[in-house]
Amino acid sequence: MTSPTDPQPRETxxxxxxxxxxxxxxxxxxxxALGVRPTKQRGQNFVIDANTVRRIIRTADVRPDDVVVEVGPGLGSLTLGLLETADRVVAVExxxxxAAALPATVEARLPARAAHFALVHADALRVTELPGPPPTALVANLPYNVAVPVLLHMLERFPTIERTLVMVQAEVADRLAAAPGSKVYGVPSVKANWYAEVKRAGAIGRNVFWPAPNVDSGLVSLVRRAEPPATKARREQVFAVVDAAFAQRRKTLRAALSGWAGSAAAAEAALVAAGISPQARGESLTVEEFAAIAEHAPAR
Known part of the structure; x- marks a missing residue:
């Protein structure tokens, strides 16, 4: 496999x-030319259909003044489409x-836009800053194996991201966009909703990828909330309640939150104070209700 220091193939x-x-x-x-073989370990499935790329960009509502961050650009399928539309694209690979090859691809195929492109060669989960102006949008075909952690990390770390459109495994898309009471409503649903209004934005078939994945894909749209849920609790405190509630999702909240609160009795007291039935289950609560529980966390 070609290393970053090897000469890169130059496109005509x-x-x-x-x-x-x-x-x-x-x-x-x-x-x-690069000796690349997509790996399951890194969730690599490259988009090979230009019409799908254009559809993603339309659905993402990418604007001429946007600074778009893209995670997992791969060989550059979506990157090029974003560069045709946005003011600037920062790709994290x-x-x-x-990572070594992508700048040459941009230069060869969109030379007039190359100055509007920046590459960050890093693990997206460890990225804490990006070059240039703050990003306004996140558009990405996220690697399936780390899609949710990467999405939540980017939303947390870069509050200037107003609009997000990600392509993920269909099952993950359903979970992210699920409403309280749904069978697939869970930790990703609640945490994503802390940051944004979330909805499914379409389905993507398998034949637009190389190699074709064994599962269907879905688009998820997230529009940043003007304000996070009104609460005195910090995000970390709210997320701790969410994690505890869904760690044992079949149990009542009184039982599921006993470890978080220190005892079942303490959990019940916090729930009652928050106006929530101790017999309820996490899958029925909104993010605002989880925040209310966090506000009444027992002193430890």
Whole structure:
């Protein structure tokens, strides 16, 4: 496999009128030249359909003044489409070979926009700052194996991100967008809703990827709340209640929160003070109700 210090394959500049976006042949040619084989370990499934890229950008409502952060750009399918529309794109890529090659792909296919592109070669879960102006949008085909942690980390770390559109495994999309009372409502649903209004924004078939995944994908839209839920509790305190409630989701909150509160009696007291039935279960509570419980945490 090509290392970051090896000479990178140079693409032939595009002829006038040629589409800058990558098609199936372009993706496979790039992968072959770089010695890249997509790995399940890093959740790599590259988008090979330009129409899907355009659909994602339309659905994300990417605007000419946006500073977009993209996590897991891979070979650059979505990156190029974003650069055609947004003012600036910052791509975060962990893979050594892909990170080394992406600037050359941008330069070859969109030379007039290359100055509006920046690459951060890092693990997205460890990124705490980005070059240039603060990001206003997050648009990404997230690696399936770390999709939720990466999404929550980016929303926490970069409060200027107003709009997010991510492509994730369909099952994960359902969980992120689930409402209280749903069978798939859980930790991702509540935590995502702390930051944003969340909804499903479409389905993506398997044949637009290379290699084709064994599962369908879904788009999730998140629009940042103007204010987080009104509460005296800190985010970390609210999330601790959420984690405890769903660690034993079949149990009543009185039982599930006993470890968090120190005892079942203390959990019941906190629930009653918050106006929530001790016999309720976590899957029925809104993020505001979890915040109310956190406000009445027993002194430890």
């Amino acid at each position: 500049p595009l002829s006038p009128g040629q589409d800058a976006l990558l098609g199936p042949g372009d993706i496979r040619d790039l992968a072959t 962990i893979d050594d070979t892909l």
